[in-house]
Amino acid sequence: MIDPRFQKINDLFIDFSRGNFDTQIELSNQLDEIDAFISNINMLGEELKSTTISLNYFNNIFHSVSDMIFVLQPDGKIKNINHSVKLLLACSEDEIMNTPINKLFPSSQNKLFKEITAQLQQDRKIVSSTIKLKYKNASIDTQCLFTHLYSEQNENIGFLLIARDVRKIKEYEAKYQKIFQDSSDAIFIMNKDNRLLEINKAGKQLLDLKNELPFILDLFADASEKMNFETALKKNNKIRDFYFKLKSKRNKHTDCLISVNQIGEDSGNLQGIIKDISIQKANETIVINTIIQTEENERKRISSDLHDSLGQQLSAILFYLSTIKGNKKLSPENVSEILEKSHDAISSAVKELRDICFNIMPRTLENYGLLEAIKELCAKIEKQEIFKFDISFPKTKIELPKSLETTLFRIVQEFINNTIKHANADEVKIKIKLENEFLLIDIQDNGIGFDPENNHGKFGLGLKNMESRLLPYNGKLEFKNMLNQGTYCRIKIDMHYINDTKS
Numbered sequence: 001m002i003d004p005r006f007q008k009i010n011d012l013f014i015d016f017s018r019g020n021f022d023t024q025i026e027l028s029n030q031l032d033e034i035d036a037f038i039s040n041i042n043m044l045g046e047e048l049k050s051t052t053i054s055l056n057y058f059n060n061i062f063h064s065v066s067d068m069i070f071v072l073q074p075d076g077k078i079k080n081i082n083h084s085v086k087l088l089l090a091c092s093e094d095e096i097m098n099t100p101i102n103k104l105f106p107s108s109q110n111k112l113f114k115e116i117t118a119q120l121q122q123d124r125k126i127v128s129s130t131i132k133l134k135y136k137n138a139s140i141d142t143q144c145l146f147t148h149l150y151s152e153q154n155e156n157i158g159f160l161l162i163a164r165d166v167r168k169i170k171e172y173e174a175k176y177q178k179i180f181q182d183s184s185d186a187i188f189i190m191n192k193d194n195r196l197l198e199i200n201k202a203g204k205q206l207l208d209l210k211n212e213l214p215f216i217l218d219l220f221a222d223a224s225e226k227m228n229f230e231t232a233l234k235k236n237n238k239i240r241d242f243y244f245k246l247k248s249k250r251n252k253h254t255d256c257l258i259s260v261n262q263i264g265e266d267s268g269n270l271q272g273i274i275k276d277i278s279i280q281k282a283n284e285t286i287v288i289n290t291i292i293q294t295e296e297n298e299r300k301r302i303s304s305d306l307h308d309s310l311g312q313q314l315s316a317i318l319f320y321l322s323t324i325k326g327n328k329k330l331s332p333e334n335v336s337e338i339l340e341k342s343h344d345a346i347s348s349a350v351k352e353l354r355d356i357c358f359n360i361m362p363r364t365l366e367n368y369g370l371l372e373a374i375k376e377l378c379a380k381i382e383k384q385e386i387f388k389f390d391i392s393f394p395k396t397k398i399e400l401p402k403s404l405e406t407t408l409f410r411i412v413q414e415f416i417n418n419t420i421k422h423a424n425a426d427e428v429k430i431k432i433k434l435e436n437e438f439l440l441i442d443i444q445d446n447g448i449g450f451d452p453e454n455n456h457g458k459f460g461l462g463l464k465n466m467e468s469r470l471l472p473y474n475g476k477l478e479f480k481n482m483l484n485q486g487t488y489c490r491i492k493i494d495m496h497y498i499n500d501t502k503s
């Protein structure tokens with residue numbers, strides 16, 4: 001009779017042939033040669049099981065990586081590919097097998113494989129190259145790594161090519177380059193020692209550079225600003241909107257803001273941006289000068305109003321009253337005549353005082369807003385029969401910051417004063433409306449007009465102030481040349497800007 005263990009050995013081998021290495025045979029009590037044989041077979045099973053697992057493991061990695069992997073024969077023919085190759089080159093394993101890898105390179109690079117293998121031959125290391133891989137309709141920019149494949153006996157059995165799809169990276173790079181080059185601010189990269197490594201077009205222009213790359217610290221015109229910048233940057237490795245006066249190569253000084261940040265965690269390099277704020281600074285100066293000038297003018301005007309009108313009226317009253325005082329000879333008729341004159345002088349002094357107050361700051365503007373104040377101004381002028389007004393205002397209330405209301409009132413007032421002084425007009429049209437988030441104030445007189453572009457230098461403070469008063473609000477003032485047909489001007493305020501700056 002055949003030992004039943006042979007049947008078990010037979011079944012085990014059938015399992016092994018099916019790739020199942022989990023089964024083991026129990027040893028008998030005999031512990032004879034057959035048991036020793038079984039024990040060896042069990043060990044073989046375990047060995048096969050572990051190598052199969054690592055093979056599967058390797059296969060999983062091989063096929064699931066997003067990089068394309070090609071196993072090449074020593075002559076460069078494709079021997080094996082992973083799943084990513086099939087996906088990216090849209091090919092099947094069968095069709096691409098045995099294709100020389102050179103066929104996937106651009107025709108201009110048909111010697112590339114030879115060159116790479118020659119390089120590998122020299123130092124057995126990895127060779128890296130940027131290659132556009134083409135197969136049928138697919139064309140993919142890749143970063144390729146080539147390396148030798150060796151057998152256990154250290155024989156060269158081919159090559160391994162790992163190709164990374166870099167199209168997305170290239171796209172990002174192109175986008176970044178575009179932002180970098182097209183930015184109107186100076187963008188730069190510098191190293192830890194503050195030396196510029198790269199700078200965009202706007203930067204070269206601002207710093208007056210050609211190809212030279214100076215130290216950032218050499219751009220500081222002021223020694224204390226330079227020191228503060230250096231200390232702050234050393235401490236935090238970044239800096240935001242640091243104000244400094246930039247000194248260009250030709251020693252031109254420009255008001256600037258600089259921000260610097262580290263690139264990545266470990267890179268020693270920093271990236272930065274320099275904003276030229278000289279225009280803002282100049283505008284700030286204009287605004288401050290306007291405020292000072294306007295204040296000075298107002299003071300002069302108030303003082304001359306008080307002196308010329310109220311002062312005169314009060315002097316007259318004083319004179320009338322002093323003729324009564326101590327003059328016993330005056331008849332009651334004379335006294336009542338003088339009192340009558342004094343009364344008239346006092347009421348016109350009160351009216352003068354009201355007008356002066358209105359000019360300083362109309363109460364209506366403070367209490368009821370811009371539209372009501374303009375209406376009141378027009379009514380006052382119409383009362384004096386200087387000219388008529390044709391006004392059209394929006395029905396709904398426009399919410400504006402108080403300071404902007406005062407600014408707009410002063411501009412309208414200056415336009416009307418100019419019409420009174422220079423235009424010889426008999427009508428002024430004022431139209432205020434909200435259109436596409438813009439506040440528009442159109443004013444037009446029908447006087448002699450003037451050419452704002454070519455006014456023979458006859459620019460007083462009035463027109464200049466009209467413009468500069470609008471600067472803080474980013475407002476626009478447009479005069480239209482309407483020579484002989486009157487003067488037209490449009491004030492344009494972007495309500496988005498006003499609402500944004502309010503919040």
Ligand SMILES: Nc1ncnc2c1ncn2[C@@H]1O[C@H](COP(=O)(O)OP(=O)(O)OP(=O)(O)O)[C@@H](O)[C@H]1O
Nearest residue numbers: 418419422423449450458459460461462463464487
């Ligand atoms: N509505 C207008 N019609 C005709 N000419 C005008 C009108 N507005 C301005 N001008 C011309 O433009 C010039 C400049 O005006 P601007 O308001 O700047 O100065 P001004 O009125 O002469 O003096 P200021 O306003 O400083 O008291 C005027 O002198 C005048 O020649």
Ligand SMILES: [Mg+2]
Nearest residue numbers: 418460462463
């Ligand atoms: Mg004027």
